[in-house]
Amino acid sequence: MAAFFRVIDIISEWTGKVASYVLIPLVLVLVYEVIMRYVFDKPTLFAHETGIYLYAFNGMIAGAWVLLHEGHVKMDAVYGRLPPKTRAILDLITAPLFFYFCGLVLWQGWEMAYRSLIGLEHTPSAWSPPWYPFRMILPVAAFFLLLAGISKFRRDLSSSFKKLP
Numbered sequence: 138m139a140a141f142f143r144v145i146d147i148i149s150e151w152t153g154k155v156a157s158y159v160l161i162p163l164v165l166v167l168v169y170e171v172i173m174r175y176v177f178d179k180p181t182l183f184a185h186e187t188g189i190y191l192y193a194f195n196g197m198i199a200g201a202w203v204l205l206h207e208g209h210v211k212m213d214a215v216y217g218r219l220p221p222k223t224r225a226i227l228d229l230i231t232a233p234l235f236f237y238f239c240g241l242v243l244w245q246g247w248e249m250a251y252r253s254l255i256g257l258e259h260t261p262s263a264w265s266p267p268w269y270p271f272r273m274i275l276p277v278a279a280f281f282l283l284l285a286g287i288s289k290f291r292r293d294l295s296s297s298f299k300k301l302p
Contacts, residue, residue: 145288146205152281153202156195163191182264190271197278201285225293232290239283246275 170184203209211217216224252258253269260268 142288142291145284148281149201149205149285149288152198152200152278153205156199156202159191159195159198163188163195166191182262183266186260186262186264186266193271194274197274198281200278201281204282204285204289207289222297225297228293229290229297232286232293235286236283239279239286243276243279243283246272246279250276 166184166187170181170188173184174180216227219227250269250272253272256269258268258272259265
C-alpha cells in the first residue's frame, strides 16, 4: 500500500514539473503579443486567448503539487502556530469538505468536458480554436488533486495517531 501512495506523490510532483514547463510557452506567447501590439501595432487574434488557456492549465494542473507541498492557503495566523499533530487532526476534520469539493469538480468538470467533446465545441472568439481539449483539463486536474488529497489524508492519519514525544 505504501508503494501506491509513493506513486501518487510522484504523480503530484510531476504535475508541478509540467506546470512549470507550461510557463515557458506562456511567457513566450505573452511577450510575442506585447511586441506585436505595442511595437508593430499588429495585435494578434490568438495570443491573448492562448495566454489565458495556458495560464488556466498551469493553475489547475499545479494543484496536486501545491497540495503535496502544503502550499494552499490556510489560516496561517492560527494554523501555523499549532503543533504538527493538531494540524493533522484539523486537516482530517476538514478533509470531507475537500473530498466533496474535488468530487464535485471532477463530476461536473467531466460532464462539461464530455458534452464539449461530443459537440466538438469551439470557443466563441474570432480565432475559434477547439474548446474541448481545454475543457478536459478541469476533470484531469481534479482527479490529480483528489489523488494528492488521498495521499495527504493518509499522511495526516498517520501523524495524528503517533504518540507524543
